[in-house]
Amino acid sequence: MAKKYKGYLIDLDGTMYRGKESIQAAVEFVKKLEQKQLPYLFVTNNSSKRKEQVAETLRNFGVPATADHVYTTSMATASYIAEQKAGASVYVIGEEGIKSAVVEMGLTLQDENPDYVVVGIDRGINYEKLAKACLAVRAGATFISTNGDIALPTERGFLPGNGALTSVITVSTETRPIFIGKPEPIIMEQALEKLGTSKEDTLMIGDNFATDIMAGVNAGIDTLLVHTGVTTKEHLELVENLPTYTVDSLEEWDI
Template sequence: MSYKGYLIDLDGTMYRGKAPIDGASAFIKTLQERHIPYVFVTNNSSATEEMVVEKLATFGIDTTPDHVLTSASATAKYIAREKQGATCYIIGEKGLHEACEKVGLKESTLDVDFVVMGIDREISYEKLKTAALHVRDGATFISTNKDAAIPTEEGLLPGNGSLTSVVSVSTGVAPIFVGKPEPIIMEEALRMIGLDREEVLMVGDNYTTDILAGVHARMDTLMVLTGFSSREDVADVPKAEKPTYIMDDLYSWIEEKMS
């Protein structure tokens, strides 16, 4: 099948930590040359779209902020649709704070409509306490993603899912998760790309986030073996949840499916 658009993961698909991945730049250039729309979809909530673009440029991938959807932006847009001008208590970094501000959400520590949690590497007991109290008072609990651990050069470190679990366990309230593999971020990505789900391919390296996100959104998926998951990881999953395609890398996709 010839797809009219692509949703594309970043870490493990476009780059691995601080190293480029072979075929990634060529794949994006092929899409651009053929005027095929694409959106980068990332669970990263700490970075702004502009920061993501700057990082991609260091790997020879030239793009623009309107081709990037972070879990922070997807979260902010979801909340704005639920309640325009909502008041939020936000735990997170620059990407999340700016995303909420862009859509007109108001930050406060008092009388909030939503508690919003993203990765925060300056997390404190005081922040967690305030979040828990608001959730107990009835604020809707939103989390940008459920990633329990995030890969770094130091190894796997606690992710936003781990931080979110503190408030969830304390209050007994399960949050609404936005990022992959949940459908909320995928629906927002489809709105951005402006195509029907049957026309779009989800591309990623991580079965449990990228591929399941596509499966949950009823989209075809391509799992590339350049990052987290292997063929063995998906050998025993149900047929309906298997990747549509598995390729060694994006060079293989260009040569076999786009030539």
């Protein structure tokens, strides 16, 4: 008999959809949350999209979602910086999502001598961007990476993820970044604050043990692993921190 939770943090890729295909049981599950007026927030390591874009993708899959239901690692990154230094200057490597999140938080985009260097996935990466980031970190800027994901699943196979791009600066400057996204607790603490429920009353749902479940473990939140994405049952036999619950499909989960 599972506990009744009052709020849900939910992963996207592998949990709500796989690439361009929705996961129907997950869509129905979120519809039930909405009907029962249980608060939910989608928590994603994808830094490239704005929250409005993420919500639109979800609605196209039939998921009841507005921008207020979305919490991206870009939002968490901008929020983290603003808490430390309101109006800070930031040199950003990344796409639309991280740049707009930084600007919306009242931070300033700045190429030279910034207070912070932020790295998010950037498929327009080039040597000059990496050079600027290295110079800034060597000059004392605080080095932040939206997430440490090493690979991006695509139709072509696994392409370099943000954790891999970030490593250029880590290796060159011999400086470790602060990672914001799952499995780090930073994004989880911020998402919880937005969701408004307590740790005890919140469940983190995701398909990826290394990011989603470990994010819950690191933040002290109960977790539900759903086998619709990355992590297999065989894989779970090898890990130390088991999820609180495991299901094959969200159909099995009563709220």
